[in-house]
Amino acid sequence: EQVENKTKGKLQKQICQVVLDHFEKQYTAELGDKWTSVRDVLTCPSCWQYAILLNKFSQSAELENTLCVEGYHPAFQGTLPYLPRSLKCYISRTPRRFPAQKHQTGKLKEYYLLNAASVLPVLALEVKDGEDVLDLCAAPGGKSITILQCAYPGQFHCNEYDDLRSRWLKQTMESFIPDPLVNLITVSKLDGRQIGDFKPELYDKVLVDAPCSNDRSWLFSSDTQQAKFRLVQRKELSSLQFQLLRSAIKALRPGGSLVYSTCTLSKAENSDVINLILKSCTNVMPVDISEMAKAVSQEFTFLSDTQQHELLVLPEKGKAWGPMYVAKLKKI
Ligand code: SAM
Numbered sequence: 001e002q003v004e005n006k007t008k009g010k011l012q013k014q015i016c017q018v019v020l021d022h023f024e025k026q027y028t029a030e031l032g033d034k035w036t037s038v039r040d041v042l043t044c045p046s047c048w049q050y051a052i053l054l055n056k057f058s059q060s061a062e063l064e065n066t067l068c069v070e071g072y073h074p075a076f077q078g079t080l081p082y083l084p085r086s087l088k089c090y091i092s093r094t095p096r097r098f099p100a101q102k103h104q105t106g107k108l109k110e111y112y113l114l115n116a117a118s119v120l121p122v123l124a125l126e127v128k129d130g131e132d133v134l135d136l137c138a139a140p141g142g143k144s145i146t147i148l149q150c151a152y153p154g155q156f157h158c159n160e161y162d163d164l165r166s167r168w169l170k171q172t173m174e175s176f177i178p179d180p181l182v183n184l185i186t187v188s189k190l191d192g193r194q195i196g197d198f199k200p201e202l203y204d205k206v207l208v209d210a211p212c213s214n215d216r217s218w219l220f221s222s223d224t225q226q227a228k229f230r231l232v233q234r235k236e237l238s239s240l241q242f243q244l245l246r247s248a249i250k251a252l253r254p255g256g257s258l259v260y261s262t263c264t265l266s267k268a269e270n271s272d273v274i275n276l277i278l279k280s281c282t283n284v285m286p287v288d289i290s291e292m293a294k295a296v297s298q299e300f301t302f303l304s305d306t307q308q309h310e311l312l313v314l315p316e317k318g319k320a321w322g323p324m325y326v327a328k329l330k331k332i
Helices: 017-031 034-042 061-069 116-125 142-150 163-176 192-198 224-251 271-280 290-295
Strands: 005-007 010-012 051-054 089-091 111-114 133-135 156-159 185-188 203-209 252-262 284-286 310-313 324-331
Touching (some): 017 224, 051 061, 051 116, 089 116, 111 142, 116 203, 116 310, 116 324, 133 142, 142 163, 192 224, 224 252, 224 271, 271 284
Parallel strands (some): 133 203, 156 185
Antiparallel strands (some): 051 111, 310 324
């Protein structure tokens, strides 16, 4: 049973045992020995690390100095031939706390805290200036603003089905992106499964950062009944993910590409979904992302036996990023 403890005046996260037992069984079968070290990180919030994504629209040399003094260094730099120079993401080798910035009307935020592995789906998407881009499941907007750090898309369409989260997405965009650019971004509240029919063959790039079992946060569910319910419902996620992918493929122009990502280790929501798509849609082919994985392998630990069009980031002490699954497909 989960109880929130008060230690030294701070609320401490408590592990939800039903979720841990469920993961223990599934991930021991899927990952073998590697699960033990992943579990040790996921169940230890004081080991978690946060990356700091700088906002190019509100640059601050002072902030970069502070980060360096506090032991952060720029990630990804000089490692990727196609890494956009405008993308600046700072990380540290050891867990540190950097305060999140509050929303202030009329003032753009200087940085966004995120899991460094969240940058990988965006890097894999390789958005170029002028390309039409759809972010199918966009709230709260971390990857949308990362895309805008990398390039200036032609059309940029960010979609989020959930009403409250869609408002959160809008607020993120307004906090990071200046006028008039922010007014050129379309934010919609559609069911992503239907966008392919509404907007067929309209986009060069589509990001499907799918709803999934969020391993990290599920382990700390505060409501055991809700956690049990989620675990039962979990089986239905792969069907939703499959439908979102099919819609994304419809929305892509021939020659365009999509990136699928989740923050779970679950094979059923990762490679099984991609394999089913590759089997059932004859108009898509896998895209090799192994060069990108190699280029960032200093900062991340990947599962070794994946195929070339996919990667799975395994959290490890000192590189506590992920879980994050990324796969790339191209429409023929
Ligand atoms: N990309 C976001 C980011 O980087 O900040 C995180 C996205 S989160 C993993 C998945 C999102 O998909 C959730 O906000 C969820 O509400 C949304 N979602 C769930 N079902 C959806 C659907 N049918 N169509 C579109 N979005 C959906």
